[in-house]
Amino acid sequence: SATVERGPDGVLAVGGLPVTDIAARCGTPVYVLDEVDFHQRARGFVEAFAGWDVYYAGKSFLTTAVAGWAVADGLFVDCSTGGELTVALRGGVPGERIGLHGNNKSEAEIAMALDAGVGRIIVDSFDEIRRIGRLAADRDVRARVMVRVTTGVEAHTHEYIATAHEDQKFGFSIASGQAKEALRACEADPHLDLIGIHSHIGSQIFETYGFEVAARRIMMLHAEVAREFDRELPEMDLGGGFGIAYTSLDQPETPERLAAALRAIVEEQAHDLSVQVPRMSIEPGRAIVGPTTMALYRVGTVKQVVLDGGATRTYISVDGGMSDNIRPALYGAEYSATLAGRASSAGAVLSRIVGKHCEGGDILVRDEFMPADIAPGDLVAVPGSGAYSRAMASNYNMVPRPPVVAVRDGVLHTLVRRETIDDLLALDLGYDPVP
Numbered sequence: 001s002a003t004v005e006r007g008p009d010g011v012l013a014v015g016g017l018p019v020t021d022i023a024a025r026c027g028t029p030v031y032v033l034d035e036v037d038f039h040q041r042a043r044g045f046v047e048a049f050a051g052w053d054v055y056y057a058g059k060s061f062l063t064t065a066v067a068g069w070a071v072a073d074g075l076f077v078d079c080s081t082g083g084e085l086t087v088a089l090r091g092g093v094p095g096e097r098i099g100l101h102g103n104n105k106s107e108a109e110i111a112m113a114l115d116a117g118v119g120r121i122i123v124d125s126f127d128e129i130r131r132i133g134r135l136a137a138d139r140d141v142r143a144r145v146m147v148r149v150t151t152g153v154e155a156h157t158h159e160y161i162a163t164a165h166e167d168q169k170f171g172f173s174i175a176s177g178q179a180k181e182a183l184r185a186c187e188a189d190p191h192l193d194l195i196g197i198h199s200h201i202g203s204q205i206f207e208t209y210g211f212e213v214a215a216r217r218i219m220m221l222h223a224e225v226a227r228e229f230d231r232e233l234p235e236m237d238l239g240g241g242f243g244i245a246y247t248s249l250d251q252p253e254t255p256e257r258l259a260a261a262l263r264a265i266v267e268e269q270a271h272d273l274s275v276q277v278p279r280m281s282i283e284p285g286r287a288i289v290g291p292t293t294m295a296l297y298r299v300g301t302v303k304q305v306v307l308d309g310g311a312t313r314t315y316i317s318v319d320g321g322m323s324d325n326i327r328p329a330l331y332g333a334e335y336s337a338t339l340a341g342r343a344s345s346a347g348a349v350l351s352r353i354v355g356k357h358c359e360g361g362d363i364l365v366r367d368e369f370m371p372a373d374i375a376p377g378d379l380v381a382v383p384g385s386g387a388y389s390r391a392m393a394s395n396y397n398m399v400p401r402p403p404v405v406a407v408r409d410g411v412l413h414t415l416v417r418r419e420t421i422d423d424l425l426a427l428d429l430g431y432d433p434v435p
């Protein structure tokens with residue numbers, strides 16, 4: 001359903017606009033977001049999970065415009081810092097439609113959330129429970145909180161983005177009894193309004209099985225605390241983490257199938273444990289914004305490297321790299337790439353798309369077959385660049401971060417402008433005395 005097409009001249013077009021035009025007007029590298037696709041994916045989740053609340057995970061990619069779209073599409077917004085919270089509020093998200101996460105929220109962040117009247121703060125430590133209680137008491141309000149628990153599920157994804165096994169920093173473990181202790185601590189504090197249990201098992205996960213096991217375990221905890229507190233907590237969140245296709249080998253679930261599987265587990269558990277189904281929510285980020293955006297690069301050099309055994313690999317250097325997409329270097333993430341600005345009838349050769357940074361790990365696409373006649377000046381598109389690319393971009397090697405532009409019906413809008421070296425130099429104070 002994405003509005004990305006290849007014209008008869010071989011030029012890719014996004015939202016009716018050829019990438020050659022976009023590159024000419026915006027320069028490269030540039031992230032090109034297909035606005036219609038964003039709305040379709042957002043609404044697709046809202047419809048598939050009808051009756052549940054869908055929180056868009058702002059950490060994946062958030063700007064004021066995106067926050068506004070999220071609200072228009074019926075999403076809530078999940079923030080994990082004061083910065084994201086500020087962008088969401090500035091983008092017009094009502095406080096009550098925001099959830100605040102984080103394993104080390106500062107007092108300022110908690111205060112900002114309380115003052116904005118956020119719908120929920122997801123608590124992650126005993127220190128934080130006390131801190132929120134105190135800040136809520138100062139303001140004479142009751143903070144709506146959820147307790148983040150770890151379910152012990154070993155999600156099949158990269159270690160750095162798995163979050164439900166025991167030995168990591170997030171949440172309160174169910175197995176150790178700390179989850180229940182945390183729920184008791186919240187329940188006992190008159191300035192905390194404990195609304196439910198939260199679980200996020202990790203990110204870029206394909207099997208629904210892990211989500212199902214987590215849902216079963218937190219429904220059991222939910223039923224136990226209902227008996228102990230003599231009331232059923234009104235809400236429950238199953239987190240995000242739904243995988244997307246970065247290469248043709250990835251087989252993601254549809255929102256419909258995810259929704260059906262999760263609904264079935266929650267309803268079956270509610271029945272077996274004699275509790276009501278709480279008001280449910282999920283927090284997808286990547287699955288909404290990831291596929292909507294391609295990164296568009298221009299080729300600078302092409303080099304043949306002779307491998308052991310005499311075969312060659314074509315190294316295609318583009319004008320971006322690990323500063324605009326750290327995911328391959330950080331997680332071994334795989335992407336695909338395609339010649340975007342023209343047709344080619346040349347044979348395909350094994351290629352590696354690399355960046356311009358000064359290290360060997362600066363690889364964007366490890367293995368891809370690209371036309372043998374690829375040359376400096378060609379445009380290369382890397383799909384699936386909407387989530388955690390611009391959001392995690394850096395200025396390594398003093399490289400200004402690329403802009404994000406949105407296309408719809410042939411019309412281009414800038415969401416985030418290109419950084420300039422002057423932006424970076426504005427932070428460089430020379431040798432300025434600290435007062």
Ligand code: LLP
Pocket residue numbers: 057059060078101161200202203204239240241242283284285286287327331387388392
């Ligand atoms: N909810 C919570 C509590 C989370 O921690 C996350 C992601 C999400 C929801 C959204 O997950 P998603 O649906 O986008 O997978 N930088 C990594 C991903 C880190 C995810 C952190 N938390 C990457 O590039 O793969």
